[in-house]
Every structure is written in C-alpha cells, then in structure tokens.
Amino acid sequence: MKQTTSSILRGKIRHLISLSFCLAFPAVALLCASAEPGKTPAAPAFSGNILGVEVRAEHLGIVLDISESMKPALPAVRADLAAKVPRNPVVHVDGCRLEKPDPGATIQNGLASETVTAMIALAEKAEVDTVLWISDQGDPHVRDGIQFLEKILTEHELKLIVLSLKNKPSPSLRNLAEASEGSWSVVQVAK
DSSP, rough: OOOHHHHHHHHHHHHHHHHHHHHHHHHHHHHHHHHTTTOOOOOOOOEEEETEEEEEESSSSEEEEGGGGGGGTHHHHHHHHHHHHHHEEEEEEEOOOOOOOTOOOOEEEESSHHHHHHHHHHHHSSSOSSSEEEOOOOBOOOOOHHHHHHHHHHHTOOOOOOOOEESOOOHHHHHHHHHTTTTEEOOOOOO
C-alpha cells in the first residue's frame, strides 16, 4: 500500500509529539528508548503506599500541584514519589483549580497549563489507567470543570485518586473520584 504525503506527515507529527512528551517527563524518558517509533510506552504499575495512602494501579500517572501554597510540603512529597514511583510520569500544575481547559492548553517542560490538560496528557501519552492527583485543594472548582473532568475520566476509563495535603476535596470531586473507582484522602505531610 502506497503511503500518501499527508499520512507520512501525520506519522512524523505523532512521533514528534511522543518524543516531546518523553523529553518533557524524565520518568517517561527512561522508558522511551525501548518504545517503538511514534509510541510512548505505558506508565509502570504500582502497588503500595504513597504519602500514607494505599495506591494500586496497572499504569499510574501523577499530577502534582506545585503552587506557592504547596511549596512547604513539596520536598517531602517529591522525596516520597522519587523513592516509590521513580519511573512513573509526573506532570506539574501551578494550582489545583479545576476548569474546562482552553483549546490552546499546553504542557511545557513538564508543567501543564491546568489540571485537566495534565490528566489528558497522562491518559493519551503515557497510557495511564489511574491518575494520582496531589494538591492542597485550595483552589475553586468550576462546575464545567467538574463536568469536563467526568467526561475525561469516562472516555479514558481512568480511576482518580485525590490526595489533598490541606483541604477536604469538594463534594462533587469526592463523588467523582469514588464514581471512577478511585478514592480521596486528606493527608498530613511533614514540612
């Protein structure tokens, strides 16, 4: 079968996107060397304790809030993640506001423009089946953000585990995590 110029170009673009994703996330970069061209390997499995909470996943990805309010706890959080899930992809987000992403939402240097974009990238590029979202839940959640997250969780068959270092997640987020067969917890981290 003869390939058209556009199909060759689409393949090269997919390969560049996968390569960009691998370069942006060091944990994924370790796995990319063995991946077939144009394909990022699935995130590794994990079964164990993260920040005092039992987590089980066939393919775990992590969204980590690195906002100013999280800074005191980040060294302990990063140390726990490095010790327990060093090969799993971690996408950083500046804040934990939950809203429907802008069409131009991006991830640059491992930092997503917002939370839902980070989760979409993990589902589509690292093929995660479980997202562990670590934040302080200090930012508001907009109704269309919750609805959009529900759509993403359903479309990608994702389990959502919410670990908050400060505030109890909103009732709608708690319900969403539980409906996805995930969970939510408020945890204390030594600062």
